[in-house]
Amino acid sequence: METIKDIINTLTAPEILITLAAILLFVSARYRHLFYTNKVALILFPAMFVFMAISMFDEDFYLIVTKPDNVPIVGMLFLIPFFTWLSMREAVRNDKRTEEGAPLIEKEETADKVLTWPDLVYTELIAIVLLTVLLVGWSILIPAPLEESANPAATPNPSKAPWYFLGLQEMLVYFDPWLAGVVFPGLIIVGLMAIPYIDTNPKGNGYYTFKERSWEIMTFLFGFLILWVLLVILGTFLRGPNWNFFGPYEYWDTHKLEALVNVDLSDYFWVRLLGMGRPDNILVRESVGFLVVLGYFLVPPMLLAKTIFKRFYENLGPARYHIMVFLLLCMASLPIKMVLRWLFNLKYIIGIPEYFFNI
Amino acid sequence: MSKVNPPRPAAKRGEPADAGRRSFFSWMSLAWVSFTASMLAAGTATARFMFPNVLFEPPLTFRAGRPEELQVGIVDERFKDSNQVWLVRDGGGIYALSTTCTHLGCTPNWLSAEQKFKCPCHGSGFYITGINFEGPAPRPLERFAIDLADDGQLVIDKGRKFQQEKGQWELPGAYLEF
Amino acid sequence: MSQLKDLLSNLSPAKLGEAIQKSQIYRSVFRVGVPVSDRKRMLVMLGNVFLHLHPVKVRKSGIRLRFTWCMGGITFFLFLVLTFTGLLLMFYYRPTIEYAYVDIIDLREQVPLGIMREIHRWGAHAMVISVWLHMFRVFMTGSYKPPREFNWGVGVILLVLTLLLSFTGYLLPWDQLAMWAITVGSNMARATPFAGYEGPGANLLTLGENIPLISSTSDARFALLGGTRVGEMALLRFYVLHCVGLPLVAGFLMAVHFWRIRRDGGISGPL
Amino acid sequence: MSSETPNGGTPKPAIPPPAKKDPALNISQRGDRLYTDNGLHKWFAISSLLLFVFTVWMIVDDYNREWRRYQRGFTRLSVLQTELDRQAAAGAIDVAAVNALSAEIEAARVRIAENAATLSEVESRLEALNDEFYSTNQAYLFARAEYDVERYDYEEAVANDPENAEPLRVIAENRLADINQNLEDVERLQIAIEETTTELDSYIGERDRLSSERDGLVAEATQLEAAIVTLDPGLIRTSIRNAPILDFMNPSETVNQIQLQNLHYDAPFLQVPRVDRCTTCHLGINDAAKDEWQQPFTAHPRLDVFVGADSPHPMDGFGCTTCHAGLDRAVEFSRAGHVPDNAEQQAAWEDQYGWYLDHFLETPMLPMDRIEASCLKCHTGAGDVPEAPALNMGRDLIRTYGCFGCHNMPGYEEVRRVGPDLTTIGGKLDPEWVKKWLADPRAFKSEARMPKFWFNSNNGGPEFEARNNAEITAITEYLFSRSQDDPLPAAAPAGGDVGRGQALVESVGCLGCHAVGPIPDDPARTQHRRRFGYNLASQGSKTSADWLYNWVRDPRAVWHDTNMPDMRLTDAEAADVAAYLVSLTNPEWEAEAFPELDEAALDEVTLEFLRTGSTGIQAQEALAEMTLEEKIMTTGEGLVARYGCFGCHVIEGFETAQPIGTELTQPGSKLLNQFDFGFLDIEHTRTEWYAAKMADPRIFDVDRVKRPEELLRMPDFGFDEEQVGAIVMILTGLVKDQVTPDMRNDLTADIEAGRGLVAQRNCRGCHEIEGAGGDIRSTIADQGLWPPLLNTQGAKTQPMWLHSFLQEPGEETLRPWLSARMPTFYLDQAEATVLGKYFSAIDNAPYPFIDTAIATTDESLTAGRELFELAQCxxxxxxxxxxxxRDAADLAPDLGLAAERLRPEWVEDWILDPQAIAPGTRMPAFYIDGVSQLPGILDGDTPGQLEAFRDHLFLTIGNGERAEDN
Structure with missing residues (x-):
């Protein structure tokens, strides 16, 4: 038992967990007709439930999972995979029908309209009543949390933002606040709103499908599931005192130490590569970083336009294409920065703390 | 949700679907009765929410010092602001008058020159005994229960009040004989 | 005697129902009557201010739970629940640092049906999740595609408003959980480029050589908190935003959102 | 979407022609339906039922609070108890008397009936009079109101329109004449009514009087019966008024609360008035009659001190959580912050109440053995707190062990360092002794107060041995090198006698503050004040006879800052005492030798100091150039600074050094995350941390890898469990809660200052004050030789006399028969004043001026003389x-001093009942229950006799002042 716990503790380390999840996402999409089936669901979800139930016997796991404000995230642990599975199953079915030349599931009934009263109105009422039941039951069983009264002099350890912002807080490990806290959230909002204007694929409007829009769906799933939901779960359950990582079965020891020493790119370049001191002039010092960042945002769009994104470039036109690639590059910068941190302890690509300008 | 209804052969015109109708009614009435009941329960619960279990006001019973501190014929206004009570000592004893005008609940002023309580809102006047004699006030000021504690202090209990028009001023507690 | 018998027999639920439905009061309120015919069913949908959010007829596939997951409706209902419970909580909550915390304690200890607070809090959490799932579904069915691009944008703003509503409400109990979650959350604002005093470019905004314009009392975070730390003014600001500002905006945008659903052809489906 | 245009055009809901589908057709069987109606109804019915169940569950769950159970239980018990009382009261009714009265009442009735005609005539007369009075009075009141208006008109005219005032005056005066006439009528009628009422009373008065007499006999039982009905108005009424939802209308089950405007729940940066709801469940807390009841209904065990309306801490003013802590507003067992006293209770609570510790509660309740900590909130002085033995023990320990030397603590800022002055160490001690002492003070004498710095849990291993010895040697050598050895004032004369010395030590009063060897087990704590001074054991192995001679002869000449008072010993007596003390040796100790210095170990330590502020290489070079002497000096100085020796001792060069310990201003409110629990497996609470720290100050180094200079430095005091508990209590009691000044109205600065000085000078080592102290009595078998009780000192003595006596106690001998003597404490003016005010304040006696002039008569003086002789004073x-x-031990105080020493009124109280003032005194009682046993004088009038006693004592014997007769 302890060995299993240790293995899980090790596997849930951020770098491993995120990598594994990404692999799982892509592999399951590749073999979706095998993975997103009723059989798999009948095994997977009960298994998850049993896993949770057994884990509850572990004191540390129990403590973190039963914290009142964490209950929604426990719910999410089941809801998000379930709905991912559900939508993908529908998509797989639809794709199969299309292949066979049969109409879409949704299309099959499209012609058949029903009266809103009572079919829709009544079901809505039932949904409302059931939801109220759920909410009342939840409220009776789990009291809302109330801790000590606010004290600006005593910072709890760990201090966490509300759970839905923990993805941002996790991002703060890798990026400066102005990026992780301001620019990226802004870009997420802008990016989300830009989706309908960038995605000009006319297919897949109003029905589940994967094949007809696999690129969009994979990008979205990666962004939503890995870079948002998984980071929220990670931030809630696996980040303990001092924002250190703790496995789900690990005691939250305030004194746990982790070596978090890291260096800037300028350090790598000037000191380690060229074997000299870092230049005094900020611009010179960070010139490599600026080149890398500029290159990151300038070179790939051009290269991609000629190669694998050729189709996009042609379909979208230059303006839409460049906006799309810029947003994609921003999104990709998070996993890239994560990997760089995990592999090279890289802190900043551009590091100008003098002007709070760090990337 | 119930399964989608497979297309059935359309029933013949005028055929009363009696069997369906009966169960239709029982389920529906059960549904609406319990729904209405829940709404009523939730509604009364919400109404109950408006009545907290405690009151953050000065306690109804308070100690008001020793009787010797009061002078005969002088209206003691020490507890007017904090507890809404006047203490009056006359020749025979002490009584505690409510400072709430019986007309519309304003607080009258004690005018020692005229020896009367005069309400600024509508001009009701009360004698030092609390009896109304002018203005619109329909009845005398109320008195509160007054007693002497073991340690010799006056104890006023605003939870028990005495109304002259009901003859309650004669009851024990309305007047502390001395 | 026989009259009494008649009266009694008339008192059966069915007859009573009929009598009520015939009364002028009933007919003045419910114009259509019990919608037992198709025509009446349609008239109900058209004549009722709430129900006419829906079209008279909908596509079968469009209302299947498997397709919509009902998440949009759940979100809206949760918003209504939160409005109702929030209104009730306002009767017992004073947004000052002296009383905020003890008022919450009182809701727990002595206010009858203080469970309103639980319903409010868990409802808020549930709403965040249901919004996410709603957007997830909309994306997976490609329902943001034309003609629904604009409504998707409105939805994104509603998502942000939902998060902000939850965030501002998080501070109000004024316990350690609240204060530090908001401190951590609001600290990001101080790194806003140019507008936050620890943001890139802020120290370029100076008058001459040494009169900085952006300081901890003139930056984005200050605008949010009304002070340099999460204090009394922050509590008041969050309270006002939580109870008045954000719900108004959200309500306005929801109206737009629902209207556009109708205008854009109802629940999406394959063309 | 077939019928709707994709570009957002409004689909026109086409109403299908009714002919197509038959509306009467059962809709659920139609093809254009997604669901069947029946299915929908079924679902709706099930979910609505669920909703109903959950709504009811919600209401019931919310209603069903723990406190209701207790209130119901309390009512049930109260009804039972009242019923028992009622039965007892009914049984005690004198039935015969009641019957007799009933018969008399009947007789009176008959008499009334006989006079029925007259009676009804009187009654109707009275009624007519009342009617007339009403109308007359009405007329008077109306006229009076008119007059008030006219008078006002006149007054107003005088001020604003004087020319037209005169006619108004006339009008008003005319009205006044009318009114006076009216008034006369009213008064006449009043008299008539009164007379008629009296007349009526003569007929029916007897019946009424008898009735009320009969009612009086059964009053108690009747009242109790009514009380039962109030408590239990029947199941139905009780259920309805307390039913869920309905219970807002006059419920009998309510949340009780005490609002405390002056006491605050101390939230950070703000103060919220406390609202104690404890009495919601602790319903009998304020009722002495419920002292035998079970929790939570039992009465407070000390209603005389707490909670009771007449106690110094009444419930309305102090509430509960002020002392007990816990969450004031909570009405649920665990949330209120109950904390079990022990594991046994914890198990019982978990079983009974589902108890858990709420980790989010900043101030859980104090367990009973630490409850006294709360006294510190108000009792901020340094003195003892009455009725708080454990707290006082903690304060004793802090005072004697001098925690404030290294830690800043509130209230001890001005207290001098507790250890001896080391600037003259060379004249008193020798280095070998000091080294051995430092290595293990408690090996020299078990009661040593010097804590142990070396060979502790974190530096006791064999690898530390050479290093420890080097450190000890360095410090010792350093101290001696800095010592300024002034020659002793005098040499001890030869011929000191050990036996005489011992007798002196045991008789003159040394044992009030000192013990010789360990004090035996002292569970009742009647001897702990004898630990105030150093234990005298093993003195001979430490210092020379010369030094001891000078010390006991005149302590201040040796050390000007000492607490040791002057016992006023003669030179010969001092020599005897010195001889005795020198004879107390510790041979085992003397046999041991301190190891030689290991220079390599010393180098290691020296290097640590050299390294600060320079690089390792520079330090090595510097070390190589140093002589052994230089190394020792560098290291010694560094070590004194590192260990903070100057916290307790005066050391040259360190006079103004800052204390090295953690500040302890509010250790009871220190946040938990500021404690380092290391790897120690204890519960993470403040109390546990302090307890572990006090038991072994180095404990948190366990399992830590540290360099020697990083190790924890707090020395080991060797506290036992009880002492640890007492200190922990003080530490947890020093909290940030502020108490408004009004709360301390009865605890004046005079009392606090006095209690502080009494503790500082250990007055209670010999005297009993405020009911505590007199520890020396355990060493004196003969009760007659005990030092006087000072319990009523303030009421007894005149402030002026007390003032001068305290400063110069050697001037007059009050009790010549006592061998113990009041030493000279060198109290200055201010200190003597503090004590004078203190004694007066605790007895509520006037201060400083009192009137000793006595008004008397010659008769009284004569009677006094006679009484004096008869009583054989x-x-x-x-x-x-x-x-x-008589034998010295059987004597009583000199009455010649009474007139200038005593307060006259006290003398009367004393003679009236000496046992009341000084229980156990040998002064005979001349009055039994206040009745004189000498009836022949002044007709046996007790007050007169007492005055006569007083007058004789003050005027005849004492030559006091006689007040002007008037």
Whole structure:
């Protein structure tokens, strides 16, 4: 038992967990007709439930999972995979029908309209009543949390933002606040709103499908599931005192130490590569970083336009294409920065703390 | 949700679907009765929410010092602001008058020159005994229960009040004989 | 005697129902009557201010739970629940640092049906999740595609408003959980480029050589908190935003959102 | 979407022609339906039922609070108890008397009936009079109101329109004449009514009087019966008024609360008035009659001190959580912050109440053995707190062990360092002794107060041995090198006698503050004040006879800052005492030798100091150039600074150094995350941390890898469990809660200052004050030789006399028969004043000026003389030059001093009942229950006799002042 716990503790380390999840996402999409089936669901979800139930016997796991404000995230642990599975199953079915030349599931009934009263109105009422039941039951069983009264002099350890912002807080490990806290959230909002204007694929409007829009769906799933939901779960359950990582079965020891020493790119370049001191002039010092960042945002769009994104470039036109690639590059910068941190302890690509300008 | 209804052969015109109708009614009435009941329960619960279990006001019973501190014929206004009570000592004893005008609940002023309580809102006047004699006030000021504690202090209990028009001023507690 | 018998027999639920439905009061309120015919069913949908959010007829596939997951409706209902419970909580909550915390304690200890607070809090959490799932579904069915691009944008703003509503409400109990979650959350604002005093470019905004314009009392975070730390003014600001500002905006945008659903052809489906 | 245009055009809901589908057709069987109606209804029915169940569950769950159970239980018990009381009261009714009264009432009735005609005539007359009075009075009141208006008109005219005032005056005066007439009528009628009422009373008065007499006999039972009905108005009424939802209308089950405007729940940066709801469940807390009831209904065990309306801490003013802590507003067992006293209770609570510790509660309740900590909130002075033995023990320990030397603590800022002055160490001690002492003070004498710095849990291993010895040697050598050895004032004369010395030590009063060897087990804590001074054991192995001679002869000449008072010993006595003390040796100790210095170990330590502020290489070079002497000096100085020796001792060069310990201003409110629990497996609470720290100050180094200079430095005091508990209590009691000044109205600065000085000078080592102290009595078998009780000192003595006596106690000998003597404490003016005010304040006696002039008569003086002789006062009391012929131990104080020493009113109280003032005194009682046993004088009038006693004592014997007769 302890060995299993240790293995899980090790596997849930951020770098491993995120990598594994990404692999799982892509592999399951590749073999979706095998993975997103009723059989798999009948095994997977009960298994998850049993896993949770057994884990509850572990004191540390129990403590973190039963914290009142964490209950929604426990719910999410089941809801998000379930709905991912559900939508993908529908998509797989639809794709199969299309292949066979049969109409879409949704299309099959499209012609058949029903009266809103009572079919829709009544079901809505039932949904409302059931939801109220759920909410009342939840409220009776789990009291809302109330801790000590606010004290600006005593910072709890760990201090966490509300759970839905923990993805941002996790991002703060890798990026400066102005990026992780301001620019990226802004870009997420802008990016989300830009989706309908960038995605000009006319297919897949109003029905589940994967094949007809696999690129969009994979990008979205990666962004939503890995870079948002998984980071929220990670931030809630696996980040303990001092924002250190703790496995789900690990005691939250305030004194746990982790070596978090890291260096800037300028350090790598000037000191380690060229074997000299870092230049005094900020611009010179960070010139490599600026080149890398500029290159990151300038070179790939051009290269991609000629190669694998050729189709996009042609379909979208230059303006839409460049906006799309810029947003994609921003999104990709998070996993890239994560990997760089995990592999090279890289802190900043551009590091100008003098002007709070760090990337 | 119930399964989608497979297309059935359309029933013949005028055929009363009696069997369906009966169960239709029982389920529906059960549904609406319990729904209405829940709404009523939730509604009364919400109404109950408006009545907290405690009151953050000065306690109804308070100690008001020793009787010797009061002078005969002088209206003691020490507890007017904090507890809404006047203490009056006359020749025979002490009584505690409510400072709430019986007309519309304003607080009258004690005018020692005229020896009367005069309400600024509508001009009701009360004698030092609390009896109304002018203005619109329909009845005398109320008195509160007054007693002497073991340690010799006056104890006023605003939870028990005495109304002259009901003859309650004669009851024990309305007047502390001395 | 026989009259009494008649009266009694008339008192059966069915007859009573009929009598009520015939009364002028009933007919003045419910114009259509019990919608037992198709025509009446349609008239109900058209004549009722709430129900006419829906079209008279909908596509079968469009209302299947498997397709919509009902998440949009759940979100809206949760918003209504939160409005109702929030209104009730306002009767017992004073947004000052002296009383905020003890008022919450009182809701727990002595206010009858203080469970309103639980319903409010868990409802808020549930709403965040249901919004996410709603957007997830909309994306997976490609329902943001034309003609629904604009409504998707409105939805994104509603998502942000939902998060902000939850965030501002998080501070109000004024316990350690609240204060530090908001401190951590609001600290990001101080790194806003140019507008936050620890943001890139802020120290370029100076008058001459040494009169900085952006300081901890003139930056984005200050605008949010009304002070340099999460204090009394922050509590008041969050309270006002939580109870008045954000719900108004959200309500306005929801109206737009629902209207556009109708205008854009109802629940999406394959063309 | 087939019928709707994709570009957002409004689909026109086409109403299908009714002919197509038959509306009467059962809709659920139609093809254009997604669901069947029946199915929908079924679903709706099930979910609505669920909703109903959950809504009811919600209401019931919310209603069903723990406190209701207790209130119901309390009512049930109260009804039972009241019923028992009622039965007892009914049984105690004198039935015969009631019957007799009933018969009399019947007779009175008959008499009334006989006079029925007259009676009804009187009654109707009275009624007519009342009617007339009403109308007359009405007329008077109306006229009076008119007059008020006219008078106002006149007054107003005088001020604003004087020319037209005159006619108004006339009008008003005319009205006044009318009114006076009216008034006369009213008064006349009043008299008539009164007379008629009296007349009526003569007929029916007897019946009424008898009735009320009969009612009085059964009153108690009747009242109790009514009380039962109030408590239990029947199941239905009780259920309805307390039913869920309905219970807002006059419920009998309510949340009780005490609002405390002056006491605050101390939230950070703001103060919220406390609202104690404890009495919601602890319903009998304020009712002495419920002292035998079970929790939570039992009465407070000390209603005389707490909670009771007449106690110094009444419930309305102090609430509960002020002392007990916990969450004031909570009405649920665990949330309120109950904390079990022990594991046994914890198990019981978990079983009974589902108890858990709420980790989010900043101030859980104090367990009973630490409850006294709360006294510190108000009792901020340094003195003892009455009725708080454990707290006082903690304060004793802090005072004697000098925690404030290294830690800043509130209230101890001005207290001097507790250890001896080391600037003159060379004249007192020798280095070998000091080294051995430092290595293990408690090996020299078990009661040593010097804590142990070396060979502790974190530096006791064999690898530390050479290093420890080097450090000890360095410090010792350093101290001696800095010592300024002034020659002792005098040399000890030869011929000191050990036996005489021992007798002196045991008789003159040394044992009030000192013990010789360990004090035996002292569970009742009657001897702990004898630990105030150093234990005298093993003195001979430490210092020389010369030094001891000088010390006991005149302590201040040796050390000007000492607490040791002057016992006023003669030179010969001092020599005897010195000889005795030198004879107390510790041979085992003397046999041991301190190891030689290991220079390599010393180098290691020296290097640590050299390294600060320079690189390792520079330090090595510097070390190589140093002589052994230089190394020792560098290291010694560094070590004194590192260990903070100057916290307790005066050391040259460190006079103004800052204390090295953690600040302890509010250790009870220190946040938990500021404690380092290391790897120690204890519960993470403040109390546990302090307890572990006090038991072994180095404990948190366990399992830590540290360099020697990083190790924890707090020394080991060797506290036992009880002492640890007492200190932990003080630490947890020093909290940030502020108490408004009004709360301390009865605890004046005079009392606090006095209690502080009493503790600082250990007055209670010999005297009992405020009911505590007199520890020396355990060493004196003969009760007659015990030092006087000072319980009523303020009421007894005149402030002026007390003032001068305290400063110069050697001037007059009050009790010549005592061998113990009041030492000279060198109290200055201010200190003597503090004590004078203190004694007066605790007895509520006037201060400083009192009137000793006595108003008397010659008769009284004569009677006094007679009484004095009859009572044979001079059998025991010396009076001026008259000396009774008795053993010294049987004598009583000299009455010649009474007039200038005592308060006259006290003398009367004393003679009336000496046992009440000084229980166990040998002063005989001349009055039994206040009745004189000498009826022949002044007709046996007790007050008169007492005055006569007083007058004789003050005027005849004491030559006091006689007040002007008037």
């Amino acid at each position: 001079n059998l025991c009391h010396p009076a001026g030059d008259q000396m009774p012929d």
